[in-house]
Amino acid sequence: MTLIEKTGFFPDYYLNLKNSQSDVFDVQIGKIAACRNDYERLAFVEQFPGIREHDGQLQVKREFAGKNADTAAQLKEKGNQAFKAKNWFEAMLFYTKSYMALPEDKVNERAIILANRSATLFHMEKYDETLIDVQRSIDLGYPKDLIYKLYERQARCYMVKKAYPNTIASFKKCITALDDAKVPSDRRSKLSLDAMTMIKMLERDPLTAKQAARQQKFGEAKLTLAIPDEKEFLSDNVRFDRNPAEGRFARAATDITVGEEILVEKPFVAVLLEKFSKTHCDNCFIRTAIPVVCPKCADVLYCSEECLSKASSTYHKYECGLLPTIWRSGASVNCHMALRIVANKPLEYFLKIKDEIEKDLPLDEILKLPSDDYRRVSHLERHEKSRSASNIFQHTLMARFLTKCLAEAGYFGATPKPEDLITVGGIILRSLQFIQFNTHEVAELHAKKADGNEKTVFIGGGLYPTLALFNHSCDPGVVRYYRGTTIHVNTIRPIEAGLQIAENYGPIYTQEGREKRQAQLKELYWFDCTCDPCLENWPTFEHMPTDIIRFRCDGPKTCRAIIEVPATCNDFMIKCVTCGESTNILKGLKVMQDTELMTRTAKRLYEAGDYSKSLNKFIDLLKIMYEVLAPPFPDFCQCQQHAKDCFLHLGNFYNIN
Incomplete structure (x- = not known):
């Protein structure tokens, strides 16, 4: 991923700076090569000719244009009209947009709009979501004369869920709330009678007592749409090594079978792409239909109060109101990640570890550091010595811009100290460099059940310190997938003890030829790939021969030879030219025959949506074939x-459908 992903004011700012002194610009930026570290580079750019005169073009400011009471009222009215027409889904969308647009001081209005949204959800039979919005509305102080409606809705949802103690409690609250209700006496009497009838009926149900006893023993689980927290995990079968030729890499400590989960890791930092900011949680990346929002800005949303709280207590208190500036600048998600690394921690943290960052720690010590320690990622490959003066200058200029964004947000306090700006700018610059080569694209699988089409969509970027140590292969030994921002890594073929465990940085040999793969890797990651598919120039899938079968020599284990046999061959014993032993290919032919039925079964399970069972079948197939x-x-x-x-x-x- 690049420094700039689209047009914006930052590339225009750079070009204007360059054109203002075009005759000496290249000579001037060449002097940055004399800087010994990133802090000196920031200091150099701060004094660069014409730099401050062009600062006005950076347009760094906080803005909250998305919050507008009149707009919110108009959207609410559209929601009301859709609700009256029984267009529940459309009404829900309008209520959500109205809720996002409400200014911070409109607390009562937020309570009302969430109550309205809960009504649409109830009609859509989304009972968990209804309960969550009802509670949100109550917590915000929904009007006393109307709150009986929420308690009754709450009770009806619990009734459907067969959570009887909760149903009884909600009906009792409804009866109490009717004292403040501005409704005719006959209406009040009927509501009260209906609630009391339900209470008496449920109190006699044996299931009620059982559920109440269970709640008393284990407590009541909080209803939330937040993704469950996952424990990080690194398999004991994985070891990390280092050598001059390959750098740091993962290897198998013992034989690893196909399908094993070897790593579960949360990101050190992750940033959602702007295009998904109104559909996915900014903190955990989960798609959410009934979000909670920041009271101050309307730029992002959250799946739950938990995610809102996490974000508000860390990075979002500095990004709030600045996101339009960052997005408008044209800065890539890489740049946003570099800013968020700093925004996640207080200034004092970075001032304290400043002198520790440059130390070259042994790999085993790095792996022992806490998962949120900046030194877990600061050592990652930057290719610092291979960068041109122009490249370094542009990255430093971006680091300076991002530091200005943090200053505008109050990260440095009311009066930023110049030395603190340089320190943080230097850390952002270092981050920009290692993020460039170590970021993973967080993905979401999109499927159209109607036609069976599926595609993986890039929704954000994440930095995973442990996975970043894995080297690349165009024939990777692992596959990765995401739950929220947490990455799961599983083996996709057996890996013998001592061999590298390689992942894939993008190009795979089955899809792209060697020349194109190597050009792409050289451009993006600055290395020449020497994996087996590249060294041996393996064919892409469409060019793989179907008249040749590749058998493994079943001679001594020291022989790793591959025996290529024409499909028309009538001999069953084939001599290996490497070890001289004969291999009986009948076993391989029998395997090919047996796997046909297993493959059909696995595909049928996949088409039926039973992905776990289908996966187990395909894993068995891979073991047998390998x-x-x-x-x-x-x-x-x-x-x-x-x-x-x-x-x-x-x-x-x-599911797009």
Whole structure:
């Protein structure tokens, strides 16, 4: 991913700066090469000729244009009209937009609009969501003369869910709230009688007592749409090593079978793309239909109060109101991630560790650091010595802009100290460099059930310190998928002890030829790929021969040879030219025959939506095939792809229909 992903005022700012002194610009920026570290680079750019004169073009300011009471009222009225027409989904959308537009001081209006949204959700039979919005409205102080409606709705939802103690409690609250209700006496009497009747009926139900006893023993689970917290995990079968040729990399400590989960990791930092800011939680990336929003800005939303609280107590208190500036600048998600790394921690934290960042720690010490320690990521590959003066200058200029954004947000206090600006700017600059080569695209699987089409969509970027240590292969040994922002890594083929565990940085040999793959990797990651598909120039899937079968030599284990046999071959014993032993290919032919039925069964389970069972079948197939056959081989490649598709269904998923 690049520094600038689209047009914006930042590239215009850079070009204007360059054109203002075009005759000496290249000579001037060349002097940055003499700087010894990122802090000196920030200091150099701060004194660069013409830099401050052009600062007005950066347009750094906080703005809250999305909040407007009149707009909110208009959207609410549209929601009311849709509700009257029984267009529940349309009404819900208008109420959500109205809720997002309400200014911070309109607390009562927020309570009312959430109550209205809960009514649409009730009609849509989304009972958990209804209960959540009802409680949100109550917490915001919904009017006393109307609150009986919410308690009755709450009771009806619990009734459908067969949560009888909760149903009784809500009906009792409804009866009490009727004292403040401005309704005719006959209407009040009927509501009260209906509630009392339901209470008496449920109190006699044996299930009520059982549920009440269970609640008393275990407590009542809070109803939330927040994604469950996952425990991070690194398999004992994974070891990390380092050498001059390959840098840091993961290897198998013991034999690893296909399908094993070897890593579950939360991101050190993750940023959602702007285009998904109104559909996904800004904190956990989960798609949400009934969001909560920041009271101050209308730029992002959250799936739950938990995510809103996490964001508001860390990065969002500085990004709030600044996001339009960041998005309008044209800065890439990489740049936003560099800013958020700093925004997640107080200034004092970075001032304290400033001198520790440059220390070259041993790999085992790095892995022992707390997961939120900046030094867990600051050591990642930056290719600092390979960067041109122009590249360094542009990155430094961006770091200076992002530092100005933080200053505008009050990160440095009322009067920022110049030395603090340089320190943080230097840390952002360092972050921009390692983020460039170590970011993973957080994905969501989009499916159209009507036609069966599926595609993976990039919704944000994440930095995963442990996974970043894995090297690349165009024939990766693992597949990754996401639950929210948490990444799961599973093996997609057996990996022998001592061999590298490689992931994939983008190009895969089955889809793109060697020349294109290597050009892409060189451009994006600045290295020459030497994986087996590149060294041996494996064919893409469409060019794989179907008249040649690749068998593994079943001679001594020290022989890793592949025996290529024409499909028309009538001999069953084939001599290996490497070890001289003969291999009986009948076993391999029998495997190919047996796997056809298993493949049909696995595909049928996939089409039926039973992805876990389908995955287990494909994993069994891969184990069987890998014992006797070797890629590149069409059936094996197809089976791997089917297994990958199953894994993706276990993560972020959106049914477009």
